Amino acid sequence: MSAEPGPSTPSKKRSKWDQDDDNMGQPQIHPQKRRHKSKPSRTTPQNDDTGPTPTREPAPIPAPPNPRTRSYYVPERAFHPAIQSSRSVYCYERLNQIEEGSYGVVFRARDKESGDIVALKKLKLEEEKNGFPITALREVHALMSCRHENVVRIREVVVGDTLTQVFVVMDFIEHDLKTLLTTMPAPFKISEIKTLMLQLLSAVDHCHQNWILHRDLKTSNLLMNNRGTIKVADFGLARRFGDPVGLGGLTQLVVTLWYRAPEILMGATKYSTAVDLWSVGCIFAELLLKEPLFQAKNEMELLSMIFRLLGPPTNNSWPGYASLPLAKSIALPSPQPNQFRNKFPHLSMNGLDLLMSLLTYDPEQRISAEEALEHPYFKEPPLPKHPDLFASFPSAAMGEKRRKPDSPSAPTRAANYKLLIEFD
Numbered sequence: 001m002s003a004e005p006g007p008s009t010p011s012k013k014r015s016k017w018d019q020d021d022d023n024m025g026q027p028q029i030h031p032q033k034r035r036h037k038s039k040p041s042r043t044t045p046q047n048d049d050t051g052p053t054p055t056r057e058p059a060p061i062p063a064p065p066n067p068r069t070r071s072y073y074v075p076e077r078a079f080h081p082a083i084q085s086s087r088s089v090y091c092y093e094r095l096n097q098i099e100e101g102s103y104g105v106v107f108r109a110r111d112k113e114s115g116d117i118v119a120l121k122k123l124k125l126e127e128e129k130n131g132f133p134i135t136a137l138r139e140v141h142a143l144m145s146c147r148h149e150n151v152v153r154i155r156e157v158v159v160g161d162t163l164t165q166v167f168v169v170m171d172f173i174e175h176d177l178k179t180l181l182t183t184m185p186a187p188f189k190i191s192e193i194k195t196l197m198l199q200l201l202s203a204v205d206h207c208h209q210n211w212i213l214h215r216d217l218k219t220s221n222l223l224m225n226n227r228g229t230i231k232v233a234d235f236g237l238a239r240r241f242g243d244p245v246g247l248g249g250l251t252q253l254v255v256t257l258w259y260r261a262p263e264i265l266m267g268a269t270k271y272s273t274a275v276d277l278w279s280v281g282c283i284f285a286e287l288l289l290k291e292p293l294f295q296a297k298n299e300m301e302l303l304s305m306i307f308r309l310l311g312p313p314t315n316n317s318w319p320g321y322a323s324l325p326l327a328k329s330i331a332l333p334s335p336q337p338n339q340f341r342n343k344f345p346h347l348s349m350n351g352l353d354l355l356m357s358l359l360t361y362d363p364e365q366r367i368s369a370e371e372a373l374e375h376p377y378f379k380e381p382p383l384p385k386h387p388d389l390f391a392s393f394p395s396a397a398m399g400e401k402r403r404k405p406d407s408p409s410a411p412t413r414a415a416n417y418k419l420l421i422e423f424d
């Protein structure tokens, strides 16, 4: 750790705002003296000074900008009504750290102006050598283009003391489903699971309608408020589909292992919306079982768990299997029937049908979010429960810092933001 940087050398270290010592609301952006009087009345100074002045005083040291509106290190923009510079993170009072994930830190904070409670996710830019990482841009772009009742709402992007400190500001949501499933006293009822599934499917459908693949759906990326509403979060691996893809195809470094679709496991570099629907199937199973469906340690173990539950793939169940890159190197077990009924003995016929339609080998045959929303499972009793009737739970995120429950993390993102044109 190097010494405190001067104002001209933006630090790549943590900002004062998110350090654990308490100087919240004390920007201390740089050691120069701050002018207290200059209010934000720097709109149009042109008319004050007509004509050239023959003798000029040496230019005064510019006053630091009001930290409430702009970071010192972000150059002022030429006037453009549609483009505004990001506000500073000091517009928010840090309350507590919610989570230190593998890729970023998430804080709970209060908007000093409106008093709103929000969540700030600090994007990891420290190791980035080639400018602003594409994954961070994608995360912000995806959140902005997928606005929906069941997608976490992005409010703005703010900057810290230096250009390497960028935070996404979102609505604060009390729970993530992973933590909730491990702490709630009784499992969700079928009527509640149906509501959660409908909300999840409607968010996924909306993302897909807007050409966004999430690529990391799992319970820890599903937030839930105390009014029974799910919000899909963490678009850190999301990307647009339908755009031309580089020669290498799409990266396989997506989707946390336990939720990863078999086509990705088999090395497919062309995949699409169906990868998200496989993850939705795993989440449905997890809600029913109250624990993750495929808790595998590595890809091979995951494949053999999938083969066991679904029965090994056949020409019929997965016509494209043989042409997948890894098909030749994997020895399939001898044919056997699927084990869905044994694994989910209490699920109705319709429920089982929906689960099997999601956990289908062939991505072409796998159900889409739009079709799943119309599945008869949601129309048979018990009917989906109205979100207002959900119980509320104490929020771990509002308390002290906590660690993630034990679950594997998303594949490393460092690897896939090296080059814009490479993979992905």
Ligand SMILES: Nc1ncnc2c1ncn2[C@@H]1O[C@H](COP(=O)(O)OP(=O)(O)O)[C@@H](O)[C@H]1O
Binding pocket: 098, 099, 100, 101, 102, 103, 104, 105, 106, 119, 121, 152, 170, 171, 172, 173, 174, 175, 176, 220, 221, 223, 233, 234, 235, 236, 397
């Ligand atoms: N808007 C939010 N409100 C409350 N908690 C949040 C919010 N966003 C994220 N979190 C918490 O932080 C965790 C990590 O956030 P996430 O966006 O998934 O980052 P990562 O990329 O590190 O996985 C989530 O699992 C959740 O517990």
Ligand SMILES: [Mg+2]
Binding pocket: 101, 220, 221, 234
């Ligand atoms: Mg996450």
